[in-house]
Amino acid sequence: xxxxxxxxxxxxxxxxxxxxxxxxxxxxxxxxxxxxxxxxxxxxxxxxxxxxxxxxxxxxxxxxxxxxxxxxxxxxxxxxxxxxxxxxxxxxxxxxxxxxxxxxxxxxxxxxxxxxxxxxxxxxxxxxxxxxxxxxxxxxxxxxxxxxxxxxxxxxxxxxxxxxxxxxxxxxxxxxxxxxxxxxxxxxxxxxxxxxxxxxxxxxxxxxxxxxxxxxxxxxxxxxxxxxxxxxxxxxxxxxxxxxxxxxxxxxxxxxxxxxxxxxxxxxxxxxxxxxxxxxxxxxxxxxxxxxxxxxxxxxxxxxxxxxxxxxxxxxxxxxxxxxxxxxxxxxxxxxxxxxxxxxxxxxxxxxxxxxxxxxxxxxxxxxxxxxxxxxxxxxxxxxxxxxxxxxxxxxxxxxxxxxxxxxxxxxxxxxxxxxxxxxxxxxxxxxxxxxxxxxxxxxxxxxxxxxxxxxxxxxxxxxxx
Ligand code: ARG
Numbered sequence: 337x338x339x340x341x342x343x344x345x346x347x348x349x350x351x352x353x354x355x356x357x358x359x360x361x362x363x364x365x366x367x368x369x370x371x372x373x374x375x376x377x378x379x380x381x382x383x384x385x386x387x388x389x390x391x392x393x394x395x396x397x398x399x400x401x402x403x404x405x406x407x408x409x410x411x412x413x414x415x416x417x418x419x420x421x422x423x424x425x426x427x428x429x430x431x432x433x434x435x436x437x438x439x440x441x442x443x444x445x446x447x448x449x450x451x452x453x454x455x456x457x458x459x460x461x462x463x464x465x466x467x468x469x470x471x472x473x474x475x476x477x478x479x480x481x482x483x484x485x486x487x488x489x490x491x492x493x494x495x496x497x498x499x500x501x502x503x504x505x506x507x508x509x510x511x512x513x514x515x516x517x518x519x520x521x522x523x524x525x526x527x528x529x530x531x532x533x534x535x536x537x538x539x540x541x542x543x544x545x546x547x548x549x550x551x552x553x554x555x556x557x558x559x560x561x562x563x564x565x566x567x568x569x570x571x572x573x574x575x576x577x578x579x580x581x582x583x584x585x586x587x588x589x590x591x592x593x594x595x596x597x598x599x600x601x602x603x604x605x606x607x608x609x610x611x612x613x614x615x616x617x618x619x620x621x622x623x624x625x626x627x628x629x630x631x632x633x634x635x636x637x638x639x640x641x642x643x644x645x646x647x648x649x650x651x652x653x654x655x656x657x658x659x660x661x662x663x664x665x666x667x668x669x670x671x672x673x674x675x676x677x678x679x680x681x682x683x684x685x686x687x688x689x690x691x692x693x694x695x696x697x698x699x700x701x702x703x704x705x706x707x708x709x710x711x712x713x714x715x716x717x718x719x720x721x722x723x724x725x726x727x728x729x730x731x732x733x734x735x736x737x738x739x740x741x742x743x744x745x746x747x748x749x750x751x752x753x754x755x756x757x758x759x760x761x762x763x764x765x766x767x768x769x770x771x772x773x774x775x776x777x778x779x780x781x782x783x784x785x786x787x788x789x790x791x792x793x794x795x796x797x798x799x800x801x802x
Contacts, residue, residue, distance in 0.1 A: 342426050343433075344448075352420070363423045363667050366674065370424050371410050373458035374451070375403050378428070380554040381446055381534065384547050395438035402436035403428075423667075425451050445546050447538035449574040449662040454534045456670065458555065460583060463677045464526050470681055471519055471590070472801060474688045475512045479797045482508040485696045486794065489705035489772065490611060492785070500713060501705045501772060504611075504696065506785035507600075509793055514593040521586040529579040532557035536570035539661045575661040577651065580673050584648040587676040591644035594683050598634035601690070605631045610700040615693035633690045637683045644679050647672040706772065708748040712737055714769040714778075715747070722761050732759040 386396035409415040421427045425448045433439030482505030492502035532552035552564040567573035604611040622628035719729035735758045748770035755762035779786030
């Protein structure tokens with residue numbers, strides 16, 4: 337047996353794996369980032385083995401000290417990872433056992449199958465907390481931009497055609513709402529990540545008298561009431577990756593939201609819209625066209641949603657044909673989960689920074705929002721208030737719009753006589769609907785872009801995110 341062969345092959349195997357086999361099957365190149373959580377899980381397992389008498393105090397202490405020293409070396413970048421030892425679990429255990437003979441007792445009643453499930457859950461719990469913090473920062477950034485430009489109006493768009501005027505803040509708060517739902521989804525998923533699989537062994541638990549509740553409590557696998565959360569079926573526990581799928585699904589939807597925000601930013605930064613100016617530090621130049629300033633951060637935010645959606649598809653595809661229980665295919669889960677986390681976290685962070693360094697071009701916004709055609713619906717509402725059925729009012733205003741177009745003037749420049757020529761129900765006050773300030777004051781339904789309502793929503797979010 338070759339010296340550096342993994343312990344999983346000892347005894348049974350006459351030969352170490354071939355170099356190409358080792359390269360194909362290793363995961364240390366990417367799962368080493370689970371090292372903290374792997375060590376944490378081992379510390380808890382050792383403490384429990386000591387509690388049930390399978391380790392002496394001296395052995396448990398030696399293991400704890402040994403793991404601690406390894407942790408410090410990994411942190412300092414001094415630990416030598418060995419690809420021939422396959423993965424993070426065996427690298428750490430092998431090194432521990434080399435230093436501390438009692439290390440050989442650590443794997444009692446544990447398999448890498450429940451160990452890797454544990455590590456991934458511990459790791460994801462921490463990542464979720466960090467990600468949620470960054471999403472909240474982005475929400476705060478959006479609210480701050482809205483507050484700073486509280487009186488800026490822009491056209492709202494449907495079909496990317498100008499529709500009705502809205503406060504810029506209202507538009508930005510739409511993303512705050514989306515991000516809030518993302519947070520809710522991640523939190524909801526958290527409760528299913530936060531379940532301890534340790535003690536499930538390879539598939540069928542153990543004949544040794546483990547104290548699973550003790551381990552779960554040590555590792556913080558408890559619900560909001562402090563009740564320990566343990567997997568209830570050893571076969572499910574070692575093969576379940578639902579929590580990873582849910583995370584990647586919530587991540588994919590978050591990425592889609594970020595992509596949509598990015599698309600708005602890209603449109604707004606164009607000369608055609610000209611609503612915003614992104615600071616130089618957050619734009620890039622063209623290698624050929626000296627005049628260009630490109631919104632590359634937003635473009636990459638939009639583009640990266642592709643890989644995050646892909647990660648979800650890869651995970652689902654990976655799982656769909658697996659017979660019970662653990663299969664090595666599951667090793668492929670980690671890079672998808674890692675990539676989703678890394679991608680959405682950096683994207684959220686960069687979008688926040690970019691928005692904090694973006695200025696609103698209020699004259700351009702005012703010019704666009706001042707288009708009286710945006711208030712055509714208000715003119716129809718005017719007729720409805722006079723008792724006209726909406727369908728008829730819609731038709732009448734349509735005729736007004738056609739007349740204005742024919743006369744080559746904006747809607748609000750039509751004369752009383754011209755309005756009357758379309759419909760006798762138009763009074764002298766009809767043109768008053770084109771007063772944008774008044775129009776915005778009227779939109780005060782819950783959730784509408786009215787002056788008071790938007791101020792109220794801004795205040796609500798400020799309070800909620802503080
Ligand atoms: N590196 C493996 C993974 O990520 C660890 C579990 C290996 N288990 C096994 N029975 N070979 O899934």
